[in-house]
Structure formats: C-alpha cells, structure tokens
Amino acid sequence: MAPGGARRARRRVRGAPPAGAGARSAEDWWWDRLAPRGSGYHLLQSDSMLLVLPGPGPVRARAHRRAARRAQRLPPPGARAAAAKARPRPAAAPAPQQGPDPGWGDRIPLEILLQIFGLLVAADGPMPFLGRAARVCRRWHEAASQPALWHTVTLSPPLAGRSTKGGAKAEKKLLASLEWLMPSRFSQLQKLTLIHWKSQLHPVLKLVSESCPRLTFLKLSDCHGVTPDTLTMLARACPQLHSLDVQHSMVESTAVVSFLEEVGPRMRKLWLTYSPQTAAILGALLGSCCPQLQVLEVSTGISRYSTPLQLPVEALQKGCPQLQPGPCPQVLRLLNLMWLPKPSGRAVTPGPGFPSLQELCLAGSTCSFVSDEALSRLLRGSPNLRLLDLRGCARITPVGLHDLPCQELQQLHLGLYGTSDRLTLAKEGSPLLTWKWCHTLRELDLSGQGFSEKDLEQALAAFSGTPGGSHPALCSLNLRGTRVTASTVSSVISSCPGLLYLNLESCRCLPRGLKRAYRGLEEVQWCLEQLLTGPASAS
Template sequence: MAPGAVRRARRRARGTPPAGARAQSARSAEDWWWDRLAPSGSGYHLLQSDSMLLVLPDPGPVRAQRRAPRRAPRPQLSGTRAAARPKPAPTPEQGPDSGWGDRIPLEILVQIFGLLVASDGPMPFLGRAARVCRRWYQAASQPALWHTLTLLAPQAGRPGKDGAKAEKKLLTSLEWLMPNRFSQLQRLTLIHWKSQVHPLLKLVSEHCPRLTLLKLSDCHGVTPDTLVMLAKACPQLHSLNIQHSMVESTAILSFLEEAGPRMRKLWLTYSSQTTAIVGALLLRPCSQVLRLLNLMWLPKPSGRAVTLSPGFPGLEELCLASSTCNFVSNEILGRLLHDSPNLRLLDLRGCARITPAGLFDLPCQDLEQLHLGLYGMSDRLILIKEGSPLLTQKWCHSLRELDLSGQGFIEKDLEQALAAFSTIPGSSHPPLCSLNLRGTRVTPSTVSSVISSCPGLLYLNLESCRCLPRGLKRAYQGSEAIQWCLEQLLTSLPSAS
C-alpha cells in the first residue's frame, strides 16, 4: 500500500471530524439557544439587531440558515461512493429583514415618543427620530407630540451678525411647521426675538388655537394689536409671562381687557407703567397667580380716604420679590390681598417693610408657602424685629415651606415662633417640610426642638447662624442629614439643659 493511502486510513480510524461537520455542530448549538428562548409552537419569535435581541409575539419569518463558506468543487467520484452520497436539498432564498422598528405598532411608538418628549421636550429628539425610517417619521409627525415649543432667535448674543435676516429665514420655515406640526401647540416660549415677533405671533394665532401659555423673554416689538389678536384667536390662553421684555403697557392693558376672567397667571417685571397695570388688574380681578418682580411702588400720599378695589378673589399665588430694597408696605399688601381668602403662596423676599403684624391681618387662613427672606442685604441694614410668633400661630397648621432668611428676629422671639409647631391642636405632626433660617439668631435648643417636632422636615438651612456651634452652619437636605444634625446638636447642648 502506498504511504499516502496509509496516512488517510489512519486519519479515518482516529475519527477526526471534517470542517463541514464542525460548522454543522456550531449551527446546531445556535439553534439550541434560539429554541430555548423561543421554542416552536410557543407563539413567540426572536428578532436580532446590532445591540439587542427582542422576543415578540406571533410567529415571525423563518430564520435563514447561515450559509457555509464556498469551497472549491471536489472532483467527482466514480462508482458506488458517488452513489452513496445524496445531494442536499436547496434552501429557499429569503428577502432582507426590514428591521424590528417597522413591526412596532404606530400607537405604541407614539406613546414611547410621548414619554421622551415629556421629559426632554420635542426638539431635537423628534427631528432626529423622523430621519430613521418611514414608520418613525410617521410617528414623529403626530401633532399631539408637538405641544411645547421654545424658539431661541438665531444669532442671539452675536451682535456682529444680521439678526433680522436670520429671524426672517427661520420664520419662513415656521410657515410650514405651524400648520403641519404645531396645530396642537399649548406652551410657547420666545427668547431674544427682536424684529419678527409680530409675524410669528400672527402665525401662532392662525394655526394654534389650543395655546394656553405664552412666555416672552427679552423680546422687543410687542404691540397692542399683537396681544389682542392672540387673545381673540386662542380662547384657552390663560397664562402670560413677559418678564424682561420690552412690552408697552397699553399692550398689556388691551390684552387683559380682551382675555377677561380666564387669566390665571401673569408674570411682570418692574417698569414705569407697573402701577397702571396693577390698577387695571384691581379693576378686573381675574388672576390666580400674580408675579411682580422688582416692584417699586411709590404711591402718592392723599388726604382723601382710599376706596378699596374688588381685589383678587381667586388669587392663589402672589410674588412681590425684589433683588433690591423696595417700598412695598403693609398698606399696599393689604390693598392687594384684602379679598383673597384662597391664597396658598406668598413670596415677599426683599420686602423689608413688611411686618408680621401686617401679615397677621391678611384674610388667608391656609397659607402653605411663606417666603420672607432678605437676600443681598448687609447685617448693618437689618433692623431688629419682633412678632414672628404671630406668623406661626396663624399658619402652623398649614405651612409647608417657611423662609425667614436674614430676618432680624431676636433669639427669644424665634424660640416662641418655632415652638408653635410642637403644639398643633388636632394634628399629630405639622406639615412643615422646608425651613430656611439662614443668617438668623436661632439657638441650638430651638433648632433641636423644631427638628423633633417636625418629622417630615426635608430641608433645613442653618448657614451663617451665629449662635450655632461650628461645623453645623450649613444646609441639610434629606431626613438622614437632618437627623444627624439633631444628634450633633443634642451632644453639644450643656447637660443642665
């Protein structure tokens, strides 16, 4: 026998599998895993993509078997060996898989997109998702997803560029987007628009009848006709924010006359016509939220008795915060709130002329948030005050947030005020969850008492409190941090106490 034939016979005797058998065993292992995850007859099938494996109901297309690599044709054998090997049956060819994204129902895809839009806004996600495939384009084009829009003027902050030309170019694109995407728009914010505010708001009034909130930040050129046109075309518009924008007072007054009693929220910053705007509001009580930032009200003294206006019977939030010293007094506050029993939030930060006695006379009985902090003022300018127990005696049963930062109440006064939270009649625990005592004369015993009385306290600010020991003058967030502060205060107190 020839030496080559002897070596081939030895290989056959050892049982070394050929390459085709090894490939077949690998394919059988893969089929075992596929059958383990989605067995035949279970009503599920698998879809494989680049980074995930989906198990979907209903039987899917038959998986294509992996093709073995092509080999050079072997020479045909003659005789009985050739007849013993049957030819394999040809496998049917399948078309390319369209992908798992096309198999998700359109309603489910719209709901998934809605969750992302609710957290991050419609842009730029919907614009990018529309480029994936036709199904995603169809889902991203649903007007129900385009309910919030923020438009920053192009070339904003670049004085060297032609901003008016860039705004006009963007307006051309919005002429198609408004009827096709923003027909169900509800909240619109414009930032740094200077020349094309009127044409843009005209588009909104023509194609967005469901608008409820309009915010104009650092915008110019808002005329009375623009706001009146918007108020007539959008019957659900109830909130207007024009802080830091150049808006004529006549435009605001005309808008309030047209909007009527449906107005709920109004945000304004101080201007020379603020008194006229507030006067118009007093004659037409309609708002539930009124924010007048940096207000400088200088009423002229008059010898005649001032007749009270109808006030704001439906007012729930009032903000008169100011970053500088203003002249809002107890008299002005009483004129605004003399008929507001449903007030829930009162923000008087920076209003140094407001006293606890003036707040005690307000008609609201269930105030939940009271902000009296004095920020940006030197300790030399803070006067010593008394009367803080009047605040907690009236609202300790309903207060959830209390801010006394920078107030000059003495130690005994603060102790009596915060002790009211431990003696609430008819209630096991007070609802207080946020307390800001930054820069006050609060003592360790007073802080430990209020922490023990308010187990729901989640925020406590003790920065710059001169009567507290070192290491504890900071802000605490969370119940664990506040309990740690209580333990440290109890160990620092003298044994006699």
C-alpha cells in the same frame, strides 16, 4: 517479526471486532462486548461515557436496528460517487427575492410608538427628539409627524446673540423651514415660546395665527418689533389664547393694551416687565378689561427705573376681582420691584379685596416701601392665602402679619438678604407668627431677622405642641443668620419628623461645625445627634 511489532499486532487483534462482525455495526459489537446477552448487565449511553449497569436493559430502539440494516445494503462510497456523477442534475430553483429586514422599529404598532414618544416629549420637549426620530425609518417618521406630539414648542434662531447681519440671516432660514413645518405639525400647538427674534417676528406670528388655532400660551422673550396689529391679529385667530408673557421684550404698551381689549374676559395670565409704559397697561386692567385675570406678575428688567410704581390697590381689586375661584389660583407677584400703594385718602372706600388670592409675592432686593398698612390693603378679604413671600420687606412687623385674615398659610418667607434696614427691625414678636399658623405652616424663612434668643425659642416652641397630638407639617426651616440656640434647634428637629431642609448658616449661637445647610432627612437627623452628643459651646 520483532517483539514490538508482535505486541502491536496482538493488541490490534484483541481490540478489533472479529472478522464475522463486518456485517454488523461497531455500536452493536461494543454493545455485545461490554454487556452480552444473558449476563445480567445492560449498557447505558450518556453524553460523554458508557455505563455498564446491573439488571436487564431497555429494548433497543427499532431505529438503531433499521440504521444497521440500511448500512449493510448501501454500496461502497466510490460507487455512490460515480452514480451521482452519471445522474443528471436538476436545474436549481431560483431563490425567492427577500427585501431587507425592516427591523424592530417598523414592527411596533403606531399607537404604542405614539405613547412612547409622548412620554419622551413630556419629559424633554418635542425638539430635538422628534426631529431626530423622524429620520430613523418611515414608521418613526409617521409617528413623529403626528400633531398631537407638538403641543409645546420653543423657537429660537441658532445664531441668537451674535452680529445683527448673521442673526437676520438665521431668522430668515428658520422662517423658511417654519413655512412648511407649521401647517403639517403645529395644528394642535398649545404653548409657544419665541426667543431672540429681532427682524422676522411679524411673519412668524402671522404663520402662528394661520396654523395654530388651539394656541393658549404665548411667550416673547428678548423679542423686538411687536406691533399692535400683530398681537390683535393673533388674538382674533386664536380663540383659546388666554396667557401672554412679554417679559424682557421690547413691546409697545399700545400693543399689549390692544391685545387685552381684544381678548377681554378670557384673559387669565399676564407677565410684564416694569417700564414707564407699564402704567398704561395697568390702566387697562383697572378698567375691568380682564375681569377673569388670575395671574399678574410685574418684575424688574436689567435696566431699572428709579421712579417707583404707583399701584392703586382698591382699583385693581375692582378691576380684577376673580369672584369665583377657578382651578387656577389667583396670583399677584411684584418681583424685585420698587413700588408703593397709591394713597387711599379719606374719600376712597375700602376695596373688595381678592377673595380667591392664594399667592402674594412682593420679594425684592432693593428698598421696599411695603408696610403693614399696604399689606392689609392688598390682602383685604383674602382668607384663602397659601403663600406669602415678603423677602426684603423690612418694614413688615409680626403684629401686622398676625392681623391678616388668612388662617391657613402654608408658606411664609420673611428672609432679609443684603438689606440695610436690619438695625430698625423689631427684636420680638416672632411667636405671633408661629402660634397662628403652626398647624398649617410647611415652609418658614426667617433668614436675617434680628429676633432675640428667647423670642425665637418661644416662637419655635409652637411646633412641639400642635393640637390633637399630631406632628406639625413643617418641612423647610431657614434660620440663616439668626440668634437661634442649640437647644431650640434640637427641640424643633425632634418635634418635626418631616423636616427635610434646615439652614443654620451664620448662626452665631451654635457650635462650630454645625453652621451649614442640611438637606434630606438623614442630614437633619445627623445634626440632631451632633447637637445632643456634642459640646454645647458656641464659637
């Protein structure tokens, strides 16, 4: 035998189990080989190694001994295979029929699914989410079909703004869908907005009157063909309807007047666009048609009318007194509208005012005829006013504002944007505004006002000496285009830790690089640091 072969044979003999160990398992052989009994060592088997440890080892499990004896009694593999072939095989039992897994969407309880859908609808509206969710599975279709989720809906034809023929076809197609959708989904509808309906508005409103008994708010934007019979039918079929918005729609004044007369005392909010027919609608309001009206807004459309609106202030106060303040504050807005109060005359007694008026907005970009005398007539008997927006009203003076009866004004907007009356403005008097409302004022807009540097310094100094040592509530300050100085701005920022918005654009007395708008507490504090550490020279 060759030397290499002899070494391999000896290696096999030395490493292989002895001949008498055929009846024992390989595990028993290695156990006795590495840690024989009486040697004072025991064998510990881990995941990837065998450890020889000193001391007596644990008693081997009975299962290992049973497995070794069972291996000795088993016949050889060939005999087992032959026996298995000779033994008859039993018929396989039919597998139970299992349907497809419905998935996690079907296992969510309907109540929880409704709450999840309700949160999404409150954030983004019911469409198109509910329409897409109804196609997922039967459970989601059942949840998306609940009328409680369809409380606010906006309907607009998909081809709005295109050719007349295509728009009419799209309206008919959408109307066919609404004929089955409204009875099954809109039974609890509360707010409805219709946009760009030209030819099928009457059938849609008829469906609404038949399927939406809980409707409270209706908005018609860029809609045509609104007749008196349509709105009157809607007012009778929806006993909870109290708000109507017909801005930028072609609606006959007789239709709105008929609606107001039918709704009567339950009318709360009304939005109009100024036109030659607005006087007829205001006439109905002056006749105490809607004594509980809380919000009245009249704005200017795209095609402006040069004739100013004659507003009888005292008659409006008597027709819409709102004597008992409700949960919704009374609001009067005449937006971007050229109007003037109707001359009172000597024989006209002062009106009762608006006792619960909290917001008055007379903002506009055109020539304004609002003066101190007109403002005092409007706000007579209005001690609860919180917001006063007079942007563009260049004829209002600080003295007239100081004489107003409101004592807790929170928002005051006096900015001038693109007006030509800037040269006739008063150059002093701003301290009369700030010292009166410094303890309650949260937003102040003096953009474009021509007050002098010293006048603004005295006015803004009111926020550094609030009563009781408490910090002022001012959080928004617009000084765009004014003559405010760097020392005045730094004093205001230091005295108002809650200031979150500061506009210093086009302020000629400030250093270069700081004339911009600051949003957020970090940017406002950065501005303060630059004013305190930077050069004080103005550009």
